[in-house]
Amino acid sequence: MQHHQEELTISAEETGLREVLVRISGELDIRTSSALLGALGTMLADDDVLLLRLDLSDVRFCDHAGLRALHALGEAAGPDRVRIVAAHSSVDTILRLCRIPAFLGHTPPNGDLPGPFGRPRAGVAERSREGT
Numbered sequence: 001m002q003h004h005q006e007e008l009t010i011s012a013e014e015t016g017l018r019e020v021l022v023r024i025s026g027e028l029d030i031r032t033s034s035a036l037l038g039a040l041g042t043m044l045a046d047d048d049v050l051l052l053r054l055d056l057s058d059v060r061f062c063d064h065a066g067l068r069a070l071h072a073l074g075e076a077a078g079p080d081r082v083r084i085v086a087a088h089s090s091v092d093t094i095l096r097l098c099r100i101p102a103f104l105g106h107t108p109p110n111g112d113l114p115g116p117f118g119r120p121r122a123g124v125a126e127r128s129r130e131g132t
Contacts (some may be wrong), residue, residue, distance in 0.1 A: 007048075008032035010039045018050035025058030028066030028091075044077050052077070054104070057086040063093050065126050067103075075106050 008026040013020045020043060028036060054070075056062075059065055074082045084091075084106035092108035101107065 010036065012043060015053065018048055019053065020049055020051070021053045021055060023055045023058065025060075026055075027057050027061040028069070029061060029063040030065035033037055033065045033069035035064075037073060040073055040082075041076070044081065046072075047090045050081065052082045053085045054082065056084055057088050058093050059088045059091055062088075062091045064094070064098075067094055067098065070104060080105075 002071070007030060008024065009025045010022060010024050012020050022040065024036065026032070029042060043052060059066075070082075070084075082104055084104045087106055087108070091106075095103055095108045097105075
């Protein structure tokens, strides 16, 4: 099965008993998140599918709407039916920006965020501890 929506591609293959590997590539954002929800919701509605394993390693852009779509999918599916097995750095970045330590079984690697989201400048932490 393969589904295209603007700049999002979704392909699925059965990988085991009642398990489907879903490869998602392109951009997961406000324009494409409804297509993702529709395609994966259909897969989860199939009683023969117990687990969706999501490979997001080719998702080159993910915004808040994409993250919300993945969260909604996991919530609607129930515990442990949707798992992220691989993720592109764009997905890891938004998870770190949102301070989400683990999401659908995926833990983004630790890393400093550039700019204002990174570590505090030298002296800032010390001043805040002193109460100034």
